[in-house]
Each structure stands twice: as C-alpha cells, then as structure tokens.
Amino acid sequence: MYVDGASKGNPGPAGIGIVIYDGDDRLVGKVSAYIGKKTNNQAEYTALLRAIQLALYFKTKTLKIRSDSELVVRQLIGEYQVSNANIKKLYEKVMELKKQIPNVKIEHVMRNFNEKADFLAKKAADKKDKIR
Secondary structure (H helix, E strand, O other): OEEEEEEOOOOEEEEEEEEEEOOOOOEEEEEEEEEEEEOHHHHHHHHHHHHHHHHHHOOOOEEEEEEOOHHHHHHHOOOOOOOOHHHHHHHHHHHHHHOOOOEEEEEEOOHHHOHHHHHHHHHHHHHHHHHO
16 A cells, blocks of 8 residues: 655645555555645554555455655654654554554655655645635
C-alpha cells in the first residue's frame, strides 16, 4: 500500500490517499477521503491508520506500507520521538493496530514514487475546500 495525507493550510481541509496493490503488484483498490480540518502530519497518520484498518478487515498477514513522509516513517520505526500530543494519540493507535498483523513493514519512499496516493489525498482535501 502507498499512503499519503494532505492538508490545505496546515491545519486546514485535509484528505488521505491510499493505493492498494496485491502480492503480485496488481492495483486492487484506491481510497480518497476528506478527513476534516487537520495538519499535514495528522493527515499522514490518518492515512496510515486507515491502511492498517483495511488490511485487518481483509485479514492480511503481510503488509508493506510506503509513505513519502520521512518524519512519520522515522517515528514509526523508532528513530524519532513523537512529541506532539495530537500526533502521539494517532501514533499509539497505529502501533497498537500494527501488532495485529504478523508481518508489517513501513518504509519511506521519495515523493515521485507516491504520486498516486498524493493525488488522491490532495483531491480529497481540494474537494472539501471547494464545497465551502
């Protein structure tokens, strides 16, 4: 899965994008959802949280999540601490759900490898932004 979050205003209207591939690298699904007024980091964590929830729903045993948020990935692999209280709550939820899947790998990818999820996240944030 490729995940991304976007915020227009930071905080501002925010969206998430998730692109789902099966074990043979076939595209099997996409998620683009408005998530309210959030910061960019809150949107990134929400995308990760939703991706893990989807994996649990489909009883996935092996999950690889790719994100272009270096901060979030480094926090999740223990290289950076989480100091923001709002982010810490999301971080703890992600870590708790992650334990329910036997094999989870979260890795950082450059933005150009995450274009589809980025597009979906921005589209969701823009859609709500235009509704006002």
